Amino acid sequence: MEVFLPIAEVSVNIIAIFSLSGIVGILSGLFGVGGGFLMTPFLIFLGVPPTYAVANEANNILATSVSGSTTHYLKNTLDYKMGLMIVIGGVFGTLLGIWTFTYFKGIGKIDIVISLAYMYILAIIGTAMLVEGLGEIDKARKKIITKKKLHVHYWIHGLPFRMRFPKSKLYESAFTPIIIGLIVGFIAAIMGIGGAFILVPAMIYIIGMPTRLIPGTSLFVTIFVSVIVTFLHAFNYGSIDLILVVMLVLGSIVGVQVGQKLGESVDSTGLKTLLAVLLLIVGIAIAYDTFFAEHAGKEIVKIDVNNLNPLSMFIKKLSNERPTLYGLFSIVFAITLGVGAAFIRRFFSNLRKKYALKKS
Amino acid sequence: MPTLLKNLPSEIKKNKLKTGIFFGLSAYWLIIIFGTFTSL
Numbered sequence: 001m002e003v004f005l006p007i008a009e010v011s012v013n014i015i016a017i018f019s020l021s022g023i024v025g026i027l028s029g030l031f032g033v034g035g036g037f038l039m040t041p042f043l044i045f046l047g048v049p050p051t052y053a054v055a056n057e058a059n060n061i062l063a064t065s066v067s068g069s070t071t072h073y074l075k076n077t078l079d080y081k082m083g084l085m086i087v088i089g090g091v092f093g094t095l096l097g098i099w100t101f102t103y104f105k106g107i108g109k110i111d112i113v114i115s116l117a118y119m120y121i122l123a124i125i126g127t128a129m130l131v132e133g134l135g136e137i138d139k140a141r142k143k144i145i146t147k148k149k150l151h152v153h154y155w156i157h158g159l160p161f162r163m164r165f166p167k168s169k170l171y172e173s174a175f176t177p178i179i180i181g182l183i184v185g186f187i188a189a190i191m192g193i194g195g196a197f198i199l200v201p202a203m204i205y206i207i208g209m210p211t212r213l214i215p216g217t218s219l220f221v222t223i224f225v226s227v228i229v230t231f232l233h234a235f236n237y238g239s240i241d242l243i244l245v246v247m248l249v250l251g252s253i254v255g256v257q258v259g260q261k262l263g264e265s266v267d268s269t270g271l272k273t274l275l276a277v278l279l280l281i282v283g284i285a286i287a288y289d290t291f292f293a294e295h296a297g298k299e300i301v302k303i304d305v306n307n308l309n310p311l312s313m314f315i316k317k318l319s320n321e322r323p324t325l326y327g328l329f330s331i332v333f334a335i336t337l338g339v340g341a342a343f344i345r346r347f348f349s350n351l352r353k354k355y356a357l358k359k360s
Numbered sequence: 361m362p363t364l365l366k367n368l369p370s371e372i373k374k375n376k377l378k379t380g381i382f383f384g385l386s387a388y389w390l391i392i393i394f395g396t397f398t399s400l
Contacts, residue, residue: 112399116399119392123388123389123392127385127389130381130385134377134378134381287391287392291395291398291399292395
């Protein structure tokens with residue numbers, strides 16, 4: 001069942017997009033990772049050009065991070081002050097990333113840069129997760145218990161402008177979260193990912209935040225970074241395709257809920273090793289596609305706007321004629337879907353609790 | 361160092377999985393680094 005994407009100007013299989021975004025959503029919910037670093041390569045494999053895959057995945061991440069962040073807001077597990085400091089760095093990092101993106105797009109090398117960036121990120125994360133996962137399995141088998149240091153001090157902790165973060169019970173330099181935000185924003189803009197795989201370890205090991213505040217704060221930062229990435233991609237390149245975004249958001253929101261439920265009952269140590277292998281396989285598939293596959297010259301299909309269906313025609317015209325309005329609409333649309341999903345989840349959760357109380 | 365080299369074959373036999381993963385990952389990284397240089 002093929003659907004034509006009016007902005008990306010390619011046809012994609014609707015079932016493939018739904019299933020993949022659902023599977024990536026399950027993995028996200030299960031392991032607490034954003035999933036952007038898996039979904040963007042999958043979109044590229046499905047035939048979506050890398051520049052469009054990056055932009056639309058950023059819009060999808062906006063919806064899922066709004067959904068997750070609202071859930072944490074309702075649970076009061078979010079450090080706004082720390083989050084805002086990371087966002088300040090994130091804004092500059094994102095602008096720098098978009099500028100780099102524009103440079104490589106200008107010299108016609110953006111597709112290879114995106115592919116290489118993914119290949120290396122997947123290789124680094126996959127190798128680290130595989131080594132860690134195997135180590136954990138080995139330790140569990142030999143019943144070895146290791147004591148970890150509570151907090152390690154790096155040079156970054158000696159920076160000036162120290163301030164208090166009451167919710168996290170920390171007193172440290174404002175530059176620590178700003179520098180981390182800068183790196184995350186830069187990578188998010190180029191690769192169309194939320195950057196949780198950098199942000200979460202940095203919050204644990206460098207900032208030293210309490211674990212219960214990390215997922216909510218990380219998602220809170222991701223909202224701002226993905227809003228800027230989405231808007232700049234929509235405004236500069238007109239690359240946000242609302243039809244693709246709807247498919248991605250619906251699949252991933254359902255998947256994340258299923259993944260979070262599964263995570264409550266499944267031991268994830270063995271699964272982490274499997275995820276590492278999956279990441280390495282995706283990495284090598286991108287390497288094969290980039291280095292060895294014969295790239296037959298893809299025909300550029302000239303689309304006559306009058307031959308599209310009314311919805312596609314409206315999306316195409318709005319994107320071309322009113323890019324600012326279209327960008328803002330994409331953002332509001334993703335936020336609405338995300339908040340709606342969080343409240344639906346809360347409604348069902350309350351309903352289940354009431355049912356359980358009645359039963360007991 | 362010479363003792364380590366002498367014991368290497370027996371260590372490899374003992375840790376077949378780890379050796380396999382080590383060689384697998386090395387090959388993986390060699391492919392992507394080599395590919396990067398040839399494609400740029």
